[in-house]
Amino acid sequence: MEHVLLATFIGTSAYMFIESYEFQAAGGMFPRFTSAIVIVLGLLLVFRAYLPAPLQRVVTDEDAMFDVDELVEEADVEVDTQADEANETDTSDEDSPAAAEAGSSPAETEEPASEPVIVSRGSFITGGLCIAYLLASYIIGMLWATPLFVIAYTVWSGQRWYAIVGLAILSFVLAFLFYDVLNLDIASGWIHDWLVQEVL
Amino acid sequence: MSFAVFVEAIGVVLSWPVAFWLLAGMLIGIIVGSLPGLGASLGMAILLPLTLALDGISAIILLISIYSGAMYGGSISAILVNAPGTSAAAATTFDGYPMSRQGQAVTALSLSATSSALAGFLTVAVLIIASPVLITVVRWFGSPEYFLIAILGLAMITIVAQGAMVKGLIAGFFGLSLTTIGSAPMTADVRYTFGQFALFDGVSFVAALIGLFAIAEMLKLAGERGGISRGEVRMGGDVLPAVKSVLNHPVTLLKSAFIGMGIGAIPGAGSTVSNFVAYTEAVRSADDSSTFGKGNEVGVIASEASNNGTIGGSVVPAIAFGIPGSAATAVLIGGLIMHGLVPGPELFDADANLVVTYSVFIALLLGNIVILLVGLGLVTRAGYLTRIDTKYIIPMIIALAFLGAFALRSGNWFDVVTIVALGIMGYYMKRYNYSIIAFVLGVVLGSIAEENLYRSVVLSRRVDFPIDLPISIFFVRPLSLLLLVGIVAIILGPIIRPYLDR
Numbered sequence: 101m102e103h104v105l106l107a108t109f110i111g112t113s114a115y116m117f118i119e120s121y122e123f124q125a126a127g128g129m130f131p132r133f134t135s136a137i138v139i140v141l142g143l144l145l146v147f148r149a150y151l152p153a154p155l156q157r158v159v160t161d162e163d164a165m166f167d168v169d170e171l172v173e174e175a176d177v178e179v180d181t182q183a184d185e186a187n188e189t190d191t192s193d194e195d196s197p198a199a200a201e202a203g204s205s206p207a208e209t210e211e212p213a214s215e216p217v218i219v220s221r222g223s224f225i226t227g228g229l230c231i232a233y234l235l236a237s238y239i240i241g242m243l244w245a246t247p248l249f250v251i252a253y254t255v256w257s258g259q260r261w262y263a264i265v266g267l268a269i270l271s272f273v274l275a276f277l278f279y280d281v282l283n284l285d286i287a288s289g290w291i292h293d294w295l296v297q298e299v300l
Numbered sequence: 301m302s303f304a305v306f307v308e309a310i311g312v313v314l315s316w317p318v319a320f321w322l323l324a325g326m327l328i329g330i331i332v333g334s335l336p337g338l339g340a341s342l343g344m345a346i347l348l349p350l351t352l353a354l355d356g357i358s359a360i361i362l363l364i365s366i367y368s369g370a371m372y373g374g375s376i377s378a379i380l381v382n383a384p385g386t387s388a389a390a391a392t393t394f395d396g397y398p399m400s401r402q403g404q405a406v407t408a409l410s411l412s413a414t415s416s417a418l419a420g421f422l423t424v425a426v427l428i429i430a431s432p433v434l435i436t437v438v439r440w441f442g443s444p445e446y447f448l449i450a451i452l453g454l455a456m457i458t459i460v461a462q463g464a465m466v467k468g469l470i471a472g473f474f475g476l477s478l479t480t481i482g483s484a485p486m487t488a489d490v491r492y493t494f495g496q497f498a499l500f501d502g503v504s505f506v507a508a509l510i511g512l513f514a515i516a517e518m519l520k521l522a523g524e525r526g527g528i529s530r531g532e533v534r535m536g537g538d539v540l541p542a543v544k545s546v547l548n549h550p551v552t553l554l555k556s557a558f559i560g561m562g563i564g565a566i567p568g569a570g571s572t573v574s575n576f577v578a579y580t581e582a583v584r585s586a587d588d589s590s591t592f593g594k595g596n597e598v599g600v601i602a603s604e605a606s607n608n609g610t611i612g613g614s615v616v617p618a619i620a621f622g623i624p625g626s627a628a629t630a631v632l633i634g635g636l637i638m639h640g641l642v643p644g645p646e647l648f649d650a651d652a653n654l655v656v657t658y659s660v661f662i663a664l665l666l667g668n669i670v671i672l673l674v675g676l677g678l679v680t681r682a683g684y685l686t687r688i689d690t691k692y693i694i695p696m697i698i699a700l701a702f703l704g705a706f707a708l709r710s711g712n713w714f715d716v717v718t719i720v721a722l723g724i725m726g727y728y729m730k731r732y733n734y735s736i737i738a739f740v741l742g743v744v745l746g747s748i749a750e751e752n753l754y755r756s757v758v759l760s761r762r763v764d765f766p767i768d769l770p771i772s773i774f775f776v777r778p779l780s781l782l783l784l785v786g787i788v789a790i791i792l793g794p795i796i797r798p799y800l801d802r
Binding site for chain 2: 101102104105108109112113115116119120123124126127128129130131133134135137138141142144145154155157158159160161220221222223225226227230231233234237238242246249250253254257259263267270271274275278282284285286
């Protein structure tokens with residue numbers, strides 16, 4: 101997918117660069133400057149495998165001034181080392197149930213109630229539902245599409261029926277507040293306009 | 301003059317309804333901060349469209365209070381369920397969670413509230429004391445310098461944050477490119493609109509922020525499992541001994557707070573970095589370092605003092621130069637611009653908006669008192685927050701994002717398309733290590749950078765320079781030249797360094 105991302109950057113910028121010559125000199129200067137840089141950098145990334153070694157290293161080097169992973173590791177190692185030293189010299193702590201329970205390093209603590217497990221399918225379906233929500237909002241109006249989206253998401257994520265109903269009602273109330281308080285035209289969509297103009 | 305403005309700002313922050321928004325922001329911040337997967341930037345981005353109904357000062361104080369509250373809130377789930385609500389509280393899990401398992405959850409939460417509040421208070425107090433110097437420095441900057449500092453900020457973010465520098469730069473410049481859609485700021489050109497009237501005003505940076513921080517985050521969260529407490533959390537321990545413990549460790553508190561402040565001021569570094577640096581330093585310098593990772597109170601103090609200390613540091617480049625120190629300050633800059641408050645000299649001019657800047661500082665100062673009161677007062681109830689399933693939150697946040705985006709310009713469908721498109725793009729950018737903060741910086745600062753570049757080109761015509769260059773002004777002003785050298789050094793540094801090492 102990274103190539104799709106790069107193609108989006110380069111394609112959009114190429115169009116912007118060419119089109120910038122249609123504007124007045126002052127109006128075209130900035131988009132030409134930014135899009136030219138995006139094109140050059142994008143091409144460097146696309147052809148990174150074929151670049152000379154020094155340039156390739158610069159393009160692909162992901163070292164950061166502050167590498168968070170490295171910092172986490174460093175903090176973990178500090179804690180582990182000190183804990184090991186303590187275990188060697190003093191075992192009395194292990195007799196305490198609380199200490200035994202918390203004795204392992206944080207990284208090793210079992211039962212991480214919240215350890216995230218990557219499930220890309222969830223992201224993919226949520227993205228699809230967002231696009232469907234956008235289309236439904238345009239066709240029938242956001243006021244009605246909002247609870248439908250919430251129902252679709254909660255049903256897919258396997259929530260209990262009362263959670264589904266509760267969240268759907270809450271989302272409708274939320275959408276209604278936008279409609280009523282902010283006077284947003286979200287109660288009707290394209291289908292309503294089509295019915296009024298073509299059918300009725 | 302500045303002192304009179306400072307006194308005026310105190311009156312503003314304590315007046316109705318500003319004080320209400322300060323309190324509301326802190327509470328919202330604590331809640332969004334405590335829910336794993338959400339956090340300050342998302343909370344701020346999602347509420348950004350709703351602040352349109354507020355006056356500028358109320359809106360900015362609401363946003364900055366969410367930021368401050370979320371920094372503390374992140375520790376609640378870190379301590380109770382070993383899942384930091386924000387990455388800024390990640391190191392708090394090391395000792396906070398073991399304390400919780402030893403039946404000392406109330407003590408750990410009280411340590412967190414006290415150290416967060418005191419560190420936040422001290423760093424903001426220093427910021428206020430140092431503000432006259434800051435005002436003087438900001439006044440040295442003109443249009444050429446502001447254009448160059450935007451580029452310098454982008455370059456710095458790309459070397460400070462994770463991911464290849466080239467990826468960071470491409471993200472930042474693509475963000476800048478997107479802002480060229482619509483009417484040009486200095487000419488009559490209407491650019492890249494395909495004749496669509498909805499595009500004449502360009503890409504709304506608020507919609508971009510919502511897409512990048514709300515939709516992209518929700519897509520990421522939907523791909524993860526967990527984040528809530530599966531069982532009862534035993535709320536044992538005492539409040540007062542914890543407060544005393546913080547006061548008994550003034551060196552750790554001060555050191556961690558100012559590590560946070562210093563790192564917070566570096567564009568792109570943020571509170572996650574300061575959190576681990578401060579924690580590691582606390583372990584390194586402790587006499588009883590063997591107890592770290594087993595529920596050492598000093599570990600919680602160091603971690604929590606550093607992340608709230610970061611706030612004071614990160615607002616400086618944000619307000620003074622429009623360069624975000626973190627994702628949350630990027631949204632704050634968006635909020636400032638949305639309410640007509642452009643980061644830079646205007647926010648430091650006693651006759652213009654200095655009162656807003658001081659109000660932000662004072663709100664941060666008072667916000668720490670709220671953290672202390674809420675943190676210590678409701679500490680035994682904090683467990684409720686960890687029982688909210690993120691699967692309930694995702695559809696509601698997405699719905700709010702859609703409704704908020706549609707409300708931005710009273711029913712512009714292009715804004716809704718923007719949040720979906722940039723949400724999906726942001727998700728993949730994160731996945732492949734393209735800097736989101738650099739992208740946001742580009743989107744937020746694009747039009748300001750373009751205006752400053754245009755003015756610099758106009759000013760260059762009046763400059764006596766041996767070569768006919770449209771940007772000769774950059775070479776004749778000492779500060780511009782210094783910034784230019786800085787940009788070149790940052791970009792070429794990684795290329796030249798191996799040769800210098802040899």
